[in-house]
Amino acid sequence: MCSIQMTAPMRADQTCVQLNDTHPTVSIPELIRLLMAEGMDFETAFDTARRTFSYTNHTLMSEALETWDVELFRSVIPEIYSIVGMINTHLENELRGRGADDEKIARMRIIADGRVHMARLATYVSSFVNGVAKIHSELLKKDVLRDWYEFYPERFNNKTNGITQRRWLGLSNPGLTKLIGERIGYGFMTDLYEIKKLEPMIDEQLVREFIEVKKERKRSLSKLISEREGVEIPESFVFDVQVKRMHEYKRQLMNALSIVHIYKELKAGRLSDMPATAFIFGAKAAPGYIMAKNIIKFINEIANRVNSDPDVNSKVRVVFVRNYNCSYAEHIIPAADISEQISPAGTEASGTGNMKFMLNGAVTLGTYDGANIEIVECAGEENNYIFGAKVDELTELRPHYRPRDIYEQSAVVKRAVDSLIDGSIANDPDSHRVFIEIYNSLLTGDWRKPDYYFNLYELENYIARKLDAIYDTRDELKFYTKCLRNTVNAGKFSSDRTICEYAKEIWDIKPINVNK
Numbered sequence: 001m002c003s004i005q006m007t008a009p010m011r012a013d014q015t016c017v018q019l020n021d022t023h024p025t026v027s028i029p030e031l032i033r034l035l036m037a038e039g040m041d042f043e044t045a046f047d048t049a050r051r052t053f054s055y056t057n058h059t060l061m062s063e064a065l066e067t068w069d070v071e072l073f074r075s076v077i078p079e080i081y082s083i084v085g086m087i088n089t090h091l092e093n094e095l096r097g098r099g100a101d102d103e104k105i106a107r108m109r110i111i112a113d114g115r116v117h118m119a120r121l122a123t124y125v126s127s128f129v130n131g132v133a134k135i136h137s138e139l140l141k142k143d144v145l146r147d148w149y150e151f152y153p154e155r156f157n158n159k160t161n162g163i164t165q166r167r168w169l170g171l172s173n174p175g176l177t178k179l180i181g182e183r184i185g186y187g188f189m190t191d192l193y194e195i196k197k198l199e200p201m202i203d204e205q206l207v208r209e210f211i212e213v214k215k216e217r218k219r220s221l222s223k224l225i226s227e228r229e230g231v232e233i234p235e236s237f238v239f240d241v242q243v244k245r246m247h248e249y250k251r252q253l254m255n256a257l258s259i260v261h262i263y264k265e266l267k268a269g270r271l272s273d274m275p276a277t278a279f280i281f282g283a284k285a286a287p288g289y290i291m292a293k294n295i296i297k298f299i300n301e302i303a304n305r306v307n308s309d310p311d312v313n314s315k316v317r318v319v320f321v322r323n324y325n326c327s328y329a330e331h332i333i334p335a336a337d338i339s340e341q342i343s344p345a346g347t348e349a350s351g352t353g354n355m356k357f358m359l360n361g362a363v364t365l366g367t368y369d370g371a372n373i374e375i376v377e378c379a380g381e382e383n384n385y386i387f388g389a390k391v392d393e394l395t396e397l398r399p400h401y402r403p404r405d406i407y408e409q410s411a412v413v414k415r416a417v418d419s420l421i422d423g424s425i426a427n428d429p430d431s432h433r434v435f436i437e438i439y440n441s442l443l444t445g446d447w448r449k450p451d452y453y454f455n456l457y458e459l460e461n462y463i464a465r466k467l468d469a470i471y472d473t474r475d476e477l478k479f480y481t482k483c484l485r486n487t488v489n490a491g492k493f494s495s496d497r498t499i500c501e502y503a504k505e506i507w508d509i510k511p512i513n514v515n516k
């Protein structure tokens with residue numbers, strides 16, 4: 001074990017450690033170990049740690065809440081394991097002293113079922129616990145950390161995430177930055193709320209200038225995608241974008257099925273007045289996540305089929321960009337017209353991509369989930385395209401949800417899903433093998449219930465809302481006024497605001513003026 005020399009006595013009132021998710025939680029028992037090595041008794045060391053640490057939860061996915069096998073933990077870091085044991089005993093005594101029954105204690109134990117539960121450890125030995133959007137912080141109290149909220153309600157609070165406008169506007173979109181700055185000055189670069197000063201100046205002239213900036217960003221992205229991906233995206237198309245990690249809960253699959261629907265409608269001679277649209281995807285899958293890779297393959301095969309079909313490729317193009325990362329995002333996000341944020345309600349903790357798009361003047365096509373809710377609170381439902389079930393509806397539906405009923409009752413759903421097995425998108429053996437796994441995950445289920453994230457339940461609603469957004473671009477002035485109303489109302493979503501809230505409400509520190 002490494003040894004850190006303490007040069008001065010530990011002062012919990014002068015030291016804060018913010019645990020950014022459960023991953024660094026082992027630092028709690030490690031601090032206690034170090035303090036005890038300096039001669040402090042356990043009780044004082046525990047109290048010092050509790051006053052030092054706070055914990056930010058970043059996900060509602062139960063499989064992402066970290067636990068470690070006791071045998072592994074003990075064999076790698078035995079001296080820390082023994083501290084975890086002491087913390088666990090302290091917890092049990094505290095809970096019993098406050099009247100908890102055995103059942104409740106069993107649900108809250110840090111060491112349980114042969115595993116060390118890191119989120120429980122982080123929640124127990126913390127001053128504050130926060131989620132990263134209003135809905136997420138509420139769901140922590142109601143659901144994931146419900147027992148903990150009952151015993152320690154004063155610890156729980158919310159810190160809605162933010163993004164930095166220096167990178168996601170100043171660096172990535174100099175044209176829009178200049179358009180704004182020339183009218184209201186550049187104060188919004190350090191105080192994003194100032195961007196609201198532009199709102200009363202919105203008129204036809206300003207929107208026309210905004211459209212020119214958007215077109216320039218689309219031209220530039222189109223050139224980059226042509227060079228990097230070998231796919232031609234005409235700059236005159238509507239740019240409908242979904243970029244984020246590849247995960248079933250983010251429902252890239254539902255987006256893909258909606259594109260299959262549009263493809264089939266066009267082939268049947270319908271939707272012929274639809275504005276030409278490019279569907280742009282970017283995502284990485286975790287190395288062992290087979291279904292995520294299956295979905296990437298499906299989207300790439302849709303792209304091959306659509307882009308090479310002369311019946312439809314003047315109306316639709318599809319691209320899945322390689323190696324999506326922050327640098328690529330800087331090129332993609334300013335060029336977007338439509339921002340896809342379509343996770344089922346109660347699954348996306350916050351999202352930050354949604355904020356980057358909003359700031360750059362894209363409308364959100366999204367669900368009542370994560371920070372989408374707060375985005376729409378600020379920018380107005382009428383300037384965005386919100387659809388789908390709220391959390392309570394899905395919670396209620398979950399136990400008796402039967403996706404096969406929807407598949408059998410809806411011709412739209414059936415036709416889109418059947419494209420996975422009828423060879424209409426791709427019929428080589430590799431595609432067949434991959435697509436059938438997706439098909440089964442929707443209708444039969446794998447290790448979970450079928451269609452665990454309600455793709456089929458919401459597909460028709462989603463398609464309708466998506467076509468609303470695409471068709472609304474026909475009135476260019478009206479559509480881009482909505483876009484600009486998103487930009488001017490993005491003030492809340494600066495990470496400067498987020499950090500100020502952590503400073504005031506958790507760390508108890510005050511800003512200093514660096515110019516003095």
Ligand SMILES: *Cc1c(COP(=O)(O)O)cnc(C)c1O
Pocket residue numbers: 243244245324325326327329350351352353354356
């Ligand atoms: C902002 C960002 C994300 C987060 O996107 P979400 O849509 O909020 O999941 C992921 N990856 C990259 C490269 C980003 O820039």
